[in-house]
Amino acid sequence: MKRDRFSPLQAQQVAAAFAEHGVDYMFIGKSGAILLGYPGTTQDVDVFPRKDKENGMRIAKALVDLGFNIDEGLAEDISSGKDFVQIKTGPFDIDLSLRAGWN
Secondary structure (H helix, E strand, C coil): CCCCCCCCHHHHHHHHHHHHHCCCEEEEHHHHHHHCCCCCCCCCEEEEECCCHHHHHHHHHHHHHCCCCCCHHHHHHHHHCCCEEEECCCCCCEEEECCCCCC
């Protein structure tokens, strides 16, 4: 799979795909800062999604739409709410911090 060089637009792509699939989440780290207009660099997109099975299933579908290879094991990690999921099987890297904390 061809991996894109990092671009701040990747956070916007994630935002659009998550919106299309109804994912509940917040951007954290530099991704959030970039979306708010603060310049900076980051090498991945960091998100803090709501931790529940249905939201996790929506995340997996949205990531597939973005070109990520989400196998059954990775989909289970996401939908079961594993605390931290680092995904490097797509056009760019994305980290999901699924720790409990918001409903």
